[in-house]
Amino acid sequence: MDNRERQLAGIRNGWWLVRAGPRALAAAVTLALTPAAVLAADAVPSSLYARILEVREQSRFVPDKALTQLLKLQAEAVDAPPATQAELLTQLTMANMRAGHSDAALAAADQLIAYGQSLRDNAIIAKGQMVKSFVLFDRADVKAAHQLSFDAEKTAANSSNLALRSQIAVAVGDTYAAQGNFPAALVKLQNGVDMARQVNDDPVILVGALNELVGLYTQMKDYDKASAALEELLTETEKLRSPGRMAAAKITEYGLAIDSGQPKRALRALLQSLDLERKLGAERMMGVTLVNLSDSYLKEHDYPRAAQYATESLRSTQLTNDKSVEATARVNLGQAYLGMGRVAEGKKQYEAGMARYEQENNKPDLQSALREYGEALERSGDLGGAVSAYHRERKLSNELFEKQRRQAVLELQEKYETEKKQRQIQLLSQENQVKGAEIDNRRLQQRVWWLLALVFALASVVVGLLYRKVRHANAQLEVKNLELKAQSTLDPLTSLYNRRHFQDFMRDSLHAGLPVLDKRTLHGDDIVGALFLLDVDHFKHINDRHGHAAGDAVLRMIAENLRVVLRETDMIVRWGGEEFLAFLPALPRHGVDEVARRILAGISSQVIRYQDQELSVNVSVGFSPFPLAPAGAPLPWERAVNLVDMALYLAKAHGRNRAYGLRGFHNFQHTSMEQIEQDLEGAWRAGFVDLSVVFGSEQEQRLAELNNVVPLKRAPEPAKTTPH
Known part of the structure; x- marks a missing residue:
């Protein structure tokens, strides 16, 4: 949810x-x-x-x-x-x-x-x-x-x-x-x-208190405790004999049901709440319930009914001047129109709803709406609009990731400063103890000379104990630092490297002149590096239909499959959400397409058993040799990743379960990298870039060739090379 x-x-x-x-x-x-x-x-x-x-x-x-x-x-x-x-x-x-x-x-x-x-x-x-x-x-x-x-x-x-x-x-x-x-x-x-x-x-x-406790347990995914609290909430609400209070409790029941994967119960609770609200004439409540109903029917792809309830919600929210619910109603209405083939009306309503999210600076909801917008436009055949929506969503996703990264850095810095102050306090305390011991020693020397030897012995014991304590504390600190480093490097779900580690690796490698920039790759030699960026097809549908736990199982499966398909020397990264990035430092140039084919086939061949159901997924892939060097000058790795990302979007826009690869550049003196980055497909059609396509199955390949849908250069058959 x-x-x-x-x-x-x-x-x-x-x-x-x-x-x-x-x-x-x-x-x-x-x-x-x-x-x-x-x-x-x-x-x-x-x-x-x-x-x-x-x-x-x-x-x-x-x-x-x-x-x-x-x-x-x-x-x-x-x-x-x-x-x-x-x-x-x-x-x-x-x-x-x-x-x-x-x-x-x-x-x-x-x-x-x-x-x-x-x-x-x-x-x-x-x-x-x-x-x-x-x-x-x-x-x-x-x-x-x-x-x-x-x-x-x-x-x-x-x-x-x-x-x-x-x-x-x-x-x-x-x-x-x-x-x-x-x-x-x-x-x-x-x-x-x-x-x-x-x-x-x-x-x-x-x-009221139980209502909020149910909501919190639902957010925390603790559905057993949420259900127990909901049962008490419904019992106490029944005692009030208040139709309005019962309607609000049913909305809470809907929230728990939809989040825990019980769509029938969720729809029943919504309809019960709407009936109570209409009897009360509670217009503001009706606006939210109607927009929830439209959202439920969108999940069932019942677009006429979804449009009906979204339109009713719009009328209700305009009467109550509830701008936030109105925005969501417009987004739902736009999605229903797109599903019905009314593209112009759908786009108009979608954009009006997202404008309100932007006004409220509600970036998480705007990101979700943009992703759904792109998928809806793609289904309706507006591939240009879909790519534009995907780019807007990608830009917003990067902004949110950067904000989270800065917050994580600040939290780590604050934790480091706190531990540093604690260590300083401990050292000061130890210094005070030592100074106190020295003062006592002087007094003892002045008063009783014959105890001098004993005092020195005791002082040695104290210093030894203090030294051991400090050494033990330093050892513990080193262990904690190693743990923090591991946590900041690996993704907790898949145990792959995270995005920050890859960024640090590329920056450090370029600075140190490591083989990432092997000069052989700039002069057309057979050994090159390569970047692969892949995204799970229709991942949101898995979360909606089976729950987030099923989505997590899919991501873990993909991570394990990439470890099998690729080599131990290759870097595999959880890039964010359902995206993965692989960096291969060295492989034969003619084997790049073969790696893409292995990734597609390896993942699509896997079956995940989840709650007595079998799930299978496909991925879309964008890839290229690395480094890319138009006109003999290597591009920064960030721009290379951006081009691979654009190739990934082309793979999604042209049918998914396929890989688009950027081989190189032609006639670069007549264009610029900025123009290519703005429209990769247009640059290919103009002859400035060389693209190849690898299909996820031979059936799709034959169908594409028969219909001439994707007139790109087909990837060569796999050569006999060292297993990758």
Whole structure:
């Protein structure tokens, strides 16, 4: 289940908030400011306070009607007790936000915080900080929203109000989950659930906390615990006899079902939720449920039904001004149109949806949408558009990888600095001990000369022990450094080298003048190096249909097969996602195509047994000799990899399960590397580059020759060479 699907399921953000961000916000909206959270300020609630609480539940599902009633109650609240005025401001904030009036919601939240500060009431201030964080999140100011949830926790730290502390604990837990810190998130959410079980006068708090705990377990792939928490959630929700709460619980059930590979259960939960929402007239909830339904039918390739539900979702989200759900509905509608052959309409809707992801800086969802966009365009026959979408996705993927790499470096640096400071503290402590021993020795020398020999003996023992301790500490440090080096070099899933190791290897090899740049390869000799870049065909379909564990098994199979097909001296790299790169430092020039053929045949011949099912996959490959030297000047290895990547995209665009190889360049004085990199296929057709194709099977080769689909030079039959 990808990021966009998880958001649609409501696992991270609840049914009314879809964009990426802290589940804390949605959780707090579900839980926030229930009667027990404010009754502590008024021993006996006024009739006005009771009427506000009656409107509160309506606000969750039909906010426009609730807002009208709350505005009528404002005049009566002028002289009301503090808890009543605070609750009115709280509900005005939430109703305005749910109705799409962001500025009015933010003003009400600020007024609530100012009111609490004027009374020096930390409970009211904390509530104000919480609801303001909801509004900031709705305005896509995620960083500020995160910070306010942490501020609310500090403000309410000493409060005796158990209900409020439970709500804030869940909110902070969801914020940690949004930041990827799952251990801290789990501690906070479990604490929030434990406290909610002790709030006997308001079961809504427990329902909201359990909802978020199910979502976190689902994110962590702990489906057994998620199912147990969901069972308790459904039981507690049933006790409330609230159609709106049950609809929200069914959305959570959908999220767990779709993530754990239960599509029928997921569809049933969605339809049950939609029926409840329509009876309530809960337009905002319906927008999300409808877009989830369209996504479910897209997976079944039922494009007319997917388009129907996406169109209904668009109408609903435009009524509620929910831009994030509208963006996802447009992406789904675009994919359905492309599947139905309505290419121009499909592209228009797809681009409109992705524009919103770009506005929100939601790069993970944008990357997923671009990949699906390219596949949909390819199926519809728009190969040029597909290649363009793949290039956009590749560029974004590289940006995300670079960001992750920088974060990893910073984390390693921070860990190194921490260990360094600890070692310095230990050394200072040892130095102080030695100095203390020396002072004692001087005193002993002055007082008792006859104990001098004994003191020196004791000092020697102490120094020896200290020396052994330091040596032992240094040995442990060396072991840890070796472990860290191994972790930073190998991919944990496949035990292949990772991308960073390959980059370091190429940089160091070029700097040291190692055989990577053997001059024989620049003058047409028979021995060359080679680069191979391969990508698993339709890998997303395996994850969608069989789950991520099956996808991991496929990646491990490919890694083992590459170890068999290639030599021990060849470098095999997990390049990222479902991509692998192989660098062969030396092989006969006429054997490059044969290696590509072995890779294709070796992987496609493997069968993986997974949960009583047999899976098989194909790969697409791009390759070239290395180094590439147009006009006699070798290209940097980065540009060579980029050209191989473009050859890989040609292999995908022309049918998959094949390899495209770049042999060399012609008439280079009439073109430039920049022009070739912009359009490799166009450069080949213009005669500037020489490409070869290796098919995954003889049947595909004969079919291509018969139909003249790929008029490229066929790879030569394998020569009798040393086994590779």
